Amino acid sequence: PDPALDDAIRAVIDGKTKPLGALGRIETLAARLARLQGTTAPRMERCTLTIFAADHGIAAEGVSAFPQEVTVQMALNFLAGGAAANVFARTLGVQLRVVDAGMAEPVDHPALVQRRMGPGTANSAVAPAMSPETLAEALASGRALGADGDADACAFGEMGIANTSAATLVIHKLSGLPIATLTGRGTGLDDAGLSAKRAVLERAAARTGALPPEAALAEYGGFEIAMMAGAMIGAAQARRAVIVDGFIATAAAMAAQAIAPGCEAAFVFAHRSDEAGHAAALEHLGARPLLDLNLRLGEGTGALLAWPLLRAAAAMMTDMASFESAGVAGKT
Amino acid sequence: PDPALDDAIRAVIDGKTKPLGALGRIETLAARLARLQGTTAPRMERCTLTIFAADHGIAAEGVSAFPQEVTVQMALNFLAGGAAANVFARTLGVQLRVVDAGMAEPVDHPALVQRRMGPGTANSAVAPAMSPETLAEALASGRALGADGDADACAFGEMGIANTSAATLVIHKLSGLPIATLTGRGTGLDDAGLSAKRAVLERAAARTGALPPEAALAEYGGFEIAMMAGAMIGAAQARRAVIVDGFIATAAAMAAQAIAPGCEAAFVFAHRSDEAGHAAALEHLGARPLLDLNLRLGEGTGALLAWPLLRAAAAMMTDMASFESAGVAGKT
Incomplete structure (x- = not known):
């Protein structure tokens, strides 16, 4: 102050x-x-978008409308420049990179940043998603990625089939908000799928009691959520604006803030997502996002759309x- | 269809x-x-912003917090590149031009587009703001300005001390919404100023009965509102996206739609202004704007901030x- x-x-x-x-x-x-x-x-001249991709053992519980192989397919789509995030980034003058934080299958591509923590997390419905050591490594890799380069603002995105489940569990453990409030349709579950997802998440959450922030991330987080939390801390400590995207990015932001209090001074919440739990998570954080466009895609797309507002404000x-x-x- | x-x-x-x-x-x-x-x-590659500046006879009733000379001073600020609209336009890659639609004093500047309808309107609290012939000329000038060039999207802005009063009266006559709902603080009236403004506008509105759209514009419109309505029609008929800014631009859009039904297909409402009557006017039009950022500046600033969303959508x-x-x- x-x-x-x-x-x-x-x-x-x-x-x-x-x-x-x-x-x-x-x-x-x-x-x-x-x-x-x-x-x-x-x-506010330069903005970068870093997309973290990873897979989730909890996908085996049938919590997503899309099959797990879509994580790798979409990573290849990012690398080929064809995803929504690429299109928005090009249109808005933002540089984009993709990080493999731990997809089910390795991908060999010269532009892919390799930070694999493993072939997806373990199924957090039955066991810790990752070990404390792996979490520490993911956070450290993230911090370094958030601090490198010379951007004025850092947007972070993610790709990972089943990662709204991981985000729901992390936010639940960090905030105490109920699983029922936080569970949404993700990429498009129908009513039956939503009920089944909620039951899986209630069961997963009941596996542990109250948890400190790092333990919550290790027990339930995806590799991409943990690495993004680290990156948010790294970028914030480098005094860069951190443009927070949707539901999954908000889980990372909540964890980052719990692990490194004060880094929220750098957070600019980009938008209110249509994913059911996002509004409650934002409210818990006292965050009023800039945009409200009914987005629910992730990838950092909402963060990208907010970038011109940061530029205009600084100008x-x-x-x-x-x-x-x-x-x-x-x-x- | x-x-x-x-x-x-x-x-x-x-x-x-x-x-x-x-x-x-x-x-x-x-x-x-x-x-x-x-x-x-x-x-959606090219966007232009045209700012219409004009003065208002009703300013003599003390309805604005700022003196009338600010209209010309701000026009000079636009021409020198120092206003918020210039800064946002440069940041977002939008080309800007300024039109004198009828300021109190003429301004001699090579970049100013001269379309003067007179040295400000008459005081609409006591007499018609302009004649039907002047209105027709303002609309025609606007149509030509909206149709020229090769932009994919046209944003329109305005400057004119007391023009929230003119916009309130036009919207009131076109929509039937009450003066009390529509009257706001403009550039910053205090409570006493707001009451006094409302009384002036009630008196002005009572001067006439129900009016067809052109008559409402002639009786109460500013030159900049009339010309902007024409420009919106011209741009819409050229199948360009018309990015509608705040309260005053919405008055022009309402008039344009009433005069040339169908042109609303081109309208993209940019934002919900903090000016008190804007939300009601938007609701009357069934419009849900893209942004809600508590802006109340005019000049087309809100329309400019929405432009990147149009680009992203087309991309x-x-x-x-x-x-x-x-x-x-x-x-x-």
Whole structure:
């Protein structure tokens, strides 16, 4: 907390040629970005999207509408440039990379960042998803990936069949929000599939009691969720804006915040997803996302769509005229 | 209506590598843009922002927190590149032009588009704002400006001290929504100023009975509102997406739709403004805007922030892989 900086930021915003407060949430966002960078002239020129892909043992319980091989197929789609995340990233000038955090099958591709923690997690309905040692390694790999490069903002996305199940369990253990509230249709379960998923998750959750954050991640997290949590911590500690995507990214953000309190100062929640549990998770965090577009795709797509708002907010601070510089009269 | 095209559009969207409907409102937007252009491969490469500036005789009633000279001062700020609209337009790759639709004082600047309808309107609290002949000329000038160039999307903005008063009166006459619901603080009136403004507008509205759309615009509209309505018609008839900004632009959109039914097919409502009457006006039109960021600046700033969403939606149609092309498995 730096009250002098806060006052300076407020003065810059209020001096711009517009009625007081007329840019609403863009002003709030600009102030946050300025505080994060410790300046009244924040820079938002470069954004990267890192997509973490991994598989989930709990997929064996039939919790997803899509087969597990889709994780690898979609990773190849990202690498070929054909997924929604690629299209949005190209359109919005964001650089994208894909990390294998532990898919069921290894993929040999020169552009794929290899950080495999294993061939998917264990089935967390019956056993810990990963060991504490593996979790520590995933978090450390994530921290390094979040801290490298020179981006002003980092968006994180994910791909992993069954990962709304992992996210539900992680959020449940971290927040105490009920499984029933958090369980959603993921990629498109019907009513029967949703009921069955909920029963599996209730059973998985009952396997353990209250858990500290790291244990919750090790017991239930996917490799991609753990690595993303690490990356969020790494990026936040490097004072980069962390653009938080949807339900799964919010599970990672909740874990990151629990493991490294204070890193939430860097979090910009991009959107409210249509996945059932996201609104409750956001509310638990006191987060009001920028967009509400009924997205439920993941991959970082919602985070990408929020990036232009960060750019506009920073540009307002640095490029807009003041009443004084433009010779515009104030209120009568 | 072209059911075969609609089916083709739906098939393209549903074939993309994502769960059915997972891109939510981006999919709805993409389908609208595709229908507007009559193709499954809509193009959203170029967007322009045209800002119409004009003065209002009703400013003499003390309905604004800012003095009238701010209209010209802000027009000069636009021309110098220092306003919020300029900053957002540069950041988001949108070309901006400024039109003098009738400011109180003429401005001599090579980049200013001269379409002066007079030195501000008459005071509509006591007399018609403009003659029917002037209205016809303003609409015609607007149509030509909306139709020229080769943009895929046209955003329109405005500047004019007291123009929330003009917009309130136009929307009131076109929709029947009460003055009390529609009257807001504009650039920042306090409670006493808001009461006084409401009283002025009630008096102005009582000067006439029910009015057809053109008469409502002539009696109460600003030159910038009338010209913007014409521009929206011209752009829509050229099958361009019309990105509708806030409260004043919505008054123009309502008038455009009343004068040229069908042109609303081109309208994309960008955001819900914090100006009090905007939510009611949008609801009256059955419009659900894309953004909700507590903006209340005008100038087209909200429309600019929505532009990246249009680009992303069109790019989804044209650049994203299908399940078939990417070899990704479907639902089990």
